[in-house]
Amino acid sequence: MEEITVSIPDTVKPKLRFLEEVSAATPGVSRLEMCIQCGTCGGSCPSGADMDHTPRALFAMIRAGMRDDVLQSNAPWYCVSCYYCMVRCPQEVHVTDLMYTLKRMAIREGYTDHEAAPDFSQTFIGYVEQYGRSFELGLATRFHLAHSPLRKVGIGTLALDMFARDRLSFVPTRIKGMDGLHAILEKAKAITRDAELTGGTQLL
Amino acid sequence: MKYGYYPGCSLERNAAAYDISTRAVARTLGFELDELDDWNCCGATEYIAINKLAAYSLIGRNLALAQQQFHANGNGHLAADGRAQLIAPCSACFLNLRKADRYLQEDAKLRDTTNEALAAGGLHYDPGTVFVRHLLEMIVNDVGYDEVKRHVTKPLNGLRVASYYGCLLVRPRLGGELSDAEYPTELESLTKTLGAEVVDFPLKTHCCGGHMTQISAEVAYELIRRLLQNATEYRADVIVTICPMCQLNLDAYQTRVNQHFGTNFNLPILYFTQLMGLAFGLEPKTLGFGKEIVSAENALIKIQRSPESAAAPAPSRPRKKKEEGLPMPRMPEDEEVTA
Amino acid sequence: MSDELNLENAEERIGVYICHCGTNIAGTVDVAEVREWAEKRLKSRGVVLARDYKFMCSSLGQELIEKDITENRLTRVVVAACSPHLHENTFRTACKRAGLNPYLCELVSIREQVSWVHTDKHAATDKAKAVLSGGVERVRHHQPLEPLRVPIHPATLVVGGGIAGIQTALEIADAGRRVYLVEREPSIGGHMSQFDKTFPTLDCSACILTPKMVSAGMHPNITLMTWSEVTKVDGYVGNFAVTIKQKARCVKTDLCTGCGICQEKCPKKVIDEVYEAGLGYRKAVYTPFPQAVPKFPVIDKPNCTYFQKGTCKACEKFCPTNAIDFNQQDELITVEVGNIVLATGYDLFDARRIPHYGYGRLANVFTSLEFERLTNAAGPTNGNIVLRDGKTTPKVVGIVHCVGSRDRNYNNYCSAICCMQSLKFAHLVKERTGATVYNFYIDMRTAAKAYDEFYQRVLEEGTLFVRGRVAEVTDAARLPGEEGKLIIQVEDTLAGKQRRIPVDMVVLSAGLQSRHDSKEVAKLFGISCSADAWFIEKHPKLDPVSTMTDGVFIAGCCTGPKDIPNSVSQGAAAAARVLTYIDRGEITLEPVRASINEMKCSGCRICNNLCPFNAILFHADRMVSEVNAALCQGCGTCVAACPAGAISGTGFSNEQIMSQIEGLLLLNLNGAREKELAYA
Numbered sequence A: 001m002e003e004i005t006v007s008i009p010d011t012v013k014p015k016l017r018f019l020e021e022v023s024a025a026t027p028g029v030s031r032l033e034m035c036i037q038c039g040t041c042g043g044s045c046p047s048g049a050d051m052d053h054t055p056r057a058l059f060a061m062i063r064a065g066m067r068d069d070v071l072q073s074n075a076p077w078y079c080v081s082c083y084y085c086m087v088r089c090p091q092e093v094h095v096t097d098l099m100y101t102l103k104r105m106a107i108r109e110g111y112t113d114h115e116a117a118p119d120f121s122q123t124f125i126g127y128v129e130q131y132g133r134s135f136e137l138g139l140a141t142r143f144h145l146a147h148s149p150l151r152k153v154g155i156g157t158l159a160l161d162m163f164a165r166d167r168l169s170f171v172p173t174r175i176k177g178m179d180g181l182h183a184i185l186e187k188a189k190a191i192t193r194d195a196e197l198t199g200g201t202q203l204l
Numbered sequence B: 001m002k003y004g005y006y007p008g009c010s011l012e013r014n015a016a017a018y019d020i021s022t023r024a025v026a027r028t029l030g031f032e033l034d035e036l037d038d039w040n041c042c043g044a045t046e047y048i049a050i051n052k053l054a055a056y057s058l059i060g061r062n063l064a065l066a067q068q069q070f071h072a073n074g075n076g077h078l079a080a081d082g083r084a085q086l087i088a089p090c091s092a093c094f095l096n097l098r099k100a101d102r103y104l105q106e107d108a109k110l111r112d113t114t115n116e117a118l119a120a121g122g123l124h125y126d127p128g129t130v131f132v133r134h135l136l137e138m139i140v141n142d143v144g145y146d147e148v149k150r151h152v153t154k155p156l157n158g159l160r161v162a163s164y165y166g167c168l169l170v171r172p173r174l175g176g177e178l179s180d181a182e183y184p185t186e187l188e189s190l191t192k193t194l195g196a197e198v199v200d201f202p203l204k205t206h207c208c209g210g211h212m213t214q215i216s217a218e219v220a221y222e223l224i225r226r227l228l229q230n231a232t233e234y235r236a237d238v239i240v241t242i243c244p245m246c247q248l249n250l251d252a253y254q255t256r257v258n259q260h261f262g263t264n265f266n267l268p269i270l271y272f273t274q275l276m277g278l279a280f281g282l283e284p285k286t287l288g289f290g291k292e293i294v295s296a297e298n299a300l301i302k303i304q305r306s307p308e309s310a311a312a313p314a315p316s317r318p319r320k321k322k323e324e325g326l327p328m329p330r331m332p333e334d335e336e337v338t339a
Numbered sequence C: 001m002s003d004e005l006n007l008e009n010a011e012e013r014i015g016v017y018i019c020h021c022g023t024n025i026a027g028t029v030d031v032a033e034v035r036e037w038a039e040k041r042l043k044s045r046g047v048v049l050a051r052d053y054k055f056m057c058s059s060l061g062q063e064l065i066e067k068d069i070t071e072n073r074l075t076r077v078v079v080a081a082c083s084p085h086l087h088e089n090t091f092r093t094a095c096k097r098a099g100l101n102p103y104l105c106e107l108v109s110i111r112e113q114v115s116w117v118h119t120d121k122h123a124a125t126d127k128a129k130a131v132l133s134g135g136v137e138r139v140r141h142h143q144p145l146e147p148l149r150v151p152i153h154p155a156t157l158v159v160g161g162g163i164a165g166i167q168t169a170l171e172i173a174d175a176g177r178r179v180y181l182v183e184r185e186p187s188i189g190g191h192m193s194q195f196d197k198t199f200p201t202l203d204c205s206a207c208i209l210t211p212k213m214v215s216a217g218m219h220p221n222i223t224l225m226t227w228s229e230v231t232k233v234d235g236y237v238g239n240f241a242v243t244i245k246q247k248a249r250c251v252k253t254d255l256c257t258g259c260g261i262c263q264e265k266c267p268k269k270v271i272d273e274v275y276e277a278g279l280g281y282r283k284a285v286y287t288p289f290p291q292a293v294p295k296f297p298v299i300d301k302p303n304c305t306y307f308q309k310g311t312c313k314a315c316e317k318f319c320p321t322n323a324i325d326f327n328q329q330d331e332l333i334t335v336e337v338g339n340i341v342l343a344t345g346y347d348l349f350d351a352r353r354i355p356h357y358g359y360g361r362l363a364n365v366f367t368s369l370e371f372e373r374l375t376n377a378a379g380p381t382n383g384n385i386v387l388r389d390g391k392t393t394p395k396v397v398g399i400v401h402c403v404g405s406r407d408r409n410y411n412n413y414c415s416a417i418c419c420m421q422s423l424k425f426a427h428l429v430k431e432r433t434g435a436t437v438y439n440f441y442i443d444m445r446t447a448a449k450a451y452d453e454f455y456q457r458v459l460e461e462g463t464l465f466v467r468g469r470v471a472e473v474t475d476a477a478r479l480p481g482e483e484g485k486l487i488i489q490v491e492d493t494l495a496g497k498q499r500r501i502p503v504d505m506v507v508l509s510a511g512l513q514s515r516h517d518s519k520e521v522a523k524l525f526g527i528s529c530s531a532d533a534w535f536i537e538k539h540p541k542l543d544p545v546s547t548m549t550d551g552v553f554i555a556g557c558c559t560g561p562k563d564i565p566n567s568v569s570q571g572a573a574a575a576a577r578v579l580t581y582i583d584r585g586e587i588t589l590e591p592v593r594a595s596i597n598e599m600k601c602s603g604c605r606i607c608n609n610l611c612p613f614n615a616i617l618f619h620a621d622r623m624v625s626e627v628n629a630a631l632c633q634g635c636g637t638c639v640a641a642c643p644a645g646a647i648s649g650t651g652f653s654n655e656q657i658m659s660q661i662e663g664l665l666l667l668n669l670n671g672a673r674e675k676e677l678a679y680a
């Protein structure tokens, strides 16, 4: 925390920009600048106890331009998308949507090596990009092999139970229009890459 | 009545019981579910964490297909306001589709670029043309309790049901969801219509842990434990859900939660459509019973055993005022009762 | 065309004055250029002189005009300065002093409409010329007018007998004038009568309120009408005719001694939702509290066994003076008054709207008004702070600030009194039970005399403050020590940590909101409401107790949340305004009024309902409509609506408007439009 105090005075401009950047990258209207630091979000959050910073604290840090600390935070990765914060926020700040924005930023800027969640997301969408549908078995095996080979055992019995009840399939379903979907996603990614290069924050 | 139907990935396999029972209930109630051709995954809560535009394009493909299939030719799927109706039984799919449609309307830049991407696959979506609805909301509002009641042949007498909504149907509020973001009552009213006994379940809109079971299991186990404990405290026989993710977490991870905390919860987790099917007199087999990990056997026996009239309702609001002491505030429900 | 006009008004001598307003105008508009231009180009339009001056509104500026009127024989004056809202009266009065009819003066705005909204000096200067030219064209059609005078009836109606209304009534009555004080409940007193102690000094509420209630009840100049409501308001400032419905009390007030035997004997017990805030009981025949004024009970018909089932009459049987009269009927009484003061107060925010705070579901969650009743010696627990079971004293109490306030999902404003009220509660809990007290707040708002000192005192007493808005109140235990408790979940924002705090009792400091029927009441009295349905002042800072409707004043919480000292001040202020009117005996009204040309009126009645001030009456015999000049506020709605073009507004005639537009379009710049102007 000491570095923070030191870095505040000389970074007045970039600070403002970080707030605007986060707000612009959030779909719809984020209302981030309207936060009154009441803590309703942090109080409501089911993961609040596990987060290193509550959503409210993150928003204060965003205002202070503490980019590193914000993007290193584990908080967005503990967000379970329950949307309690969003419906309870007295200022109608789109807290959950902002959490997603911070995840994207953290991944893009390489802050997430220590996190399992981005990898899970990555694995999940890997199957979607390949087949058009999600593939639970593939996801479970590939992800858990990489992250917690030990826990695999426990998950294994669970998977067996699921097989026994025909709730897991060995092969993924592939949609017919895979080529079209592929073209769409490639185009979307191309636009995103473009925006990254040209600073088109609103698209990120 | 005819609706577009977006089952979503879960209902293909892991939540097949939901799909089967939904289609069975639709047959009884006489509404038609037209599956969206060649739909793709909605991206769950994952894609948006990686790439915004790709996530919106992925969802956008479904919306564009729905516009083509159900809106363009206006073949009887239209709501009164002219939007094509697309029913999603999975809360996560529902929210993803609903929210994308909303933000695409609000955010011109997002709309244009999403359509730019869709064009690469020969598609286009006009935000606002597809009205995404959740199955529960549609049954409650379009079919109605009275019509449901008319089809009840085997009331679920004596079955104590905790109604569990989870998050994504009731929150965030983008319009057209249930009565409240924290204390909705539709599912309770529906289960009551089926003859079951509704138990108070204060945590009914709390989180099931979502994808945390995969990422940080301990965090998820704790969330699941809270729910199971709360439902057990109120002596529920079953928890009824409206979302495949909730069902999976509470059902498949129940044993692990028991191991982790040394508890012995034993609560079957059923889909509301399964209960509807039972009350309509359909065979449990045809409703996907048997696919749950925590067996619903006992619950089924309880319904069978209990004589039709023995619906001695235990007090469903145990904390209500007793005769002595200060009066409790008047609640809207009380007025309903006295009226 | 310009020549024509020139001939027609050849005798007019117009003076033009351009104000710098320091740099407010002169910073953006080249005032000297505008002056020169006016001198030259508007000469043909009758302008005989043009001046620019640093501050036209200063005495020197005004003297300039006066001097020119006398020395240069001006017949019309145009001042280009700020908005007419601010200084129209100043310049009109200056003209009047110099012997010119004040309505021959026109004020055009080159500040709000020009210099403050533009940055391009050149374009702004051109626009100022256009605006000025419009004013000159218009002033040529002005008529000398005489203000309307109406007499003021010396009686006053006060609606609402809370502390604000009582104060108003007493001030006016003490000045020797008649007051009708109308209160819809059986007794006056309002919310203050429900409290035990009042912040910040902790005076006993009843001790300071009762004397005022008694004075109001006994005052020879106050006609107290409780259990009554206003149903109809006719007339206008100085001359209102108000119809009041006096609900049947079923008790003869000339016989009743207020002994209370009927209440004792009445077998029908009902929950008192108003005075006891739902926490206590009363009978079907009741006075809401022992010190009620007047002392006479009322029979609450919907709850009375006799009225519902046809038998009982216990009250009648036992009444020692035979005062019970089941046959009394509602009565309509009409009174004439010159002024009206509304002091209808507030409602408490309904905490059931926030289900995650548990009110109504969790027994030991209380609202602030319920808590007031718990602490009140005359309340259902004789002042003992206990849980809903009626006996257990809480060991830990959590007080939740900002319930339903400062929240876009409910009321988006600060309710102003609840921080202090929460501190008062913290003190009372400590004092009476010794319990541990937590206050959960977002910001501590204690900004009035002796308020922050009270906060200091409560801090000193050991109340624990948690800065964080409460997320939820639940009985779902999760951790050891939570079983059987209410758990307050909150982020302690100063510690940056989520906390779960088990307590025995939760008090929700619900906000203040407008009366549920305030929109209807506003309509009845012809005043307006804000989006939150508070009554709107004529000016929020400079005229806080007047409304846009002459003769209707507002005081206390009906205009927005406030504490008792402010409610009382407003009550007194409204009284002072009323007394000023009464003492003057008559009032002058702006002569800017609509009038209907009977020859043109087709009797279609379109205007009748459109008039927001109900100023248009219809003569069925002659099939024509007529504007009541005293009611008309000159808004112009009817003028625009009349399909026959039969209505014109004094000061806003078609001629005046059309020529102003012509002037704006600079038709007289060399007789043709010199160039297009960009209006931003």
Ligand SMILES: Cc1cc2nc3c(=O)[nH]c(=O)nc-3n(C[C@H](O)[C@H](O)[C@H](O)COP(=O)(O)OP(=O)(O)OC[C@H]3O[C@@H](n4cnc5c(N)ncnc54)[C@H](O)[C@@H]3O)c2cc1C
Binding pocket: C159, C160, C161, C162, C163, C164, C165, C182, C183, C184, C185, C188, C189, C190, C191, C192, C195, C197, C198, C199, C200, C228, C229, C230, C343, C344, C345, C346, C348, C368, C369, C372, C417, C421, C424, C515, C521, C555, C556, C557, C558, C562, C563, C564, C565, C567
């Ligand atoms: C819990 C709580 C505690 C408080 N404690 C304090 C305190 O300690 N100190 C302090 O300074 N302030 C306190 N306040 C604020 C205080 O209550 C108000 O400032 C004060 O009561 C306002 O007085 P009023 O006359 O404007 O309104 P009210 O007290 O609301 O009186 C309005 C009256 O008008 C009547 N009425 C309403 N509509 C009509 C109608 N259409 N026709 C006829 N009659 C009508 C009502 O019946 C009522 O009698 C507290 C507020 C609350 C909620």
Ligand code: SF4
Binding pocket: A034, A035, A036, A037, A038, A039, A040, A041, A042, A055, A056, A059, A085, A088, A089, A090, A091, A092, A093, A095
């Ligand atoms: S709830 Fe809203 S206003 Fe309060 S701290 Fe969170 S984001 Fe800010």
Ligand code: SF4
Binding pocket: A041, A044, A045, A046, A047, A048, A055, A078, A079, A080, A081, A082, A083, A084, A085, A086, A095, A096, A099
């Ligand atoms: S949506 Fe995420 S950040 Fe918000 S309360 Fe839920 S878990 Fe916490």
Ligand code: SF4
Binding pocket: C262, C265, C266, C267, C268, C283, C284, C285, C299, C300, C303, C304, C305, C306, C307, C312, C313, C314, C315, C316
């Ligand atoms: S007649 Fe009505 S008011 Fe009188 S005692 Fe009976 S119930 Fe009470």
Ligand code: SF4
Binding pocket: C401, C402, C403, C405, C406, C413, C414, C415, C416, C417, C418, C419, C420, C442, C443, C444, C445, C509, C511
């Ligand atoms: S006065 Fe205090 S408690 Fe009341 S709304 Fe304002 S900040 Fe909240």
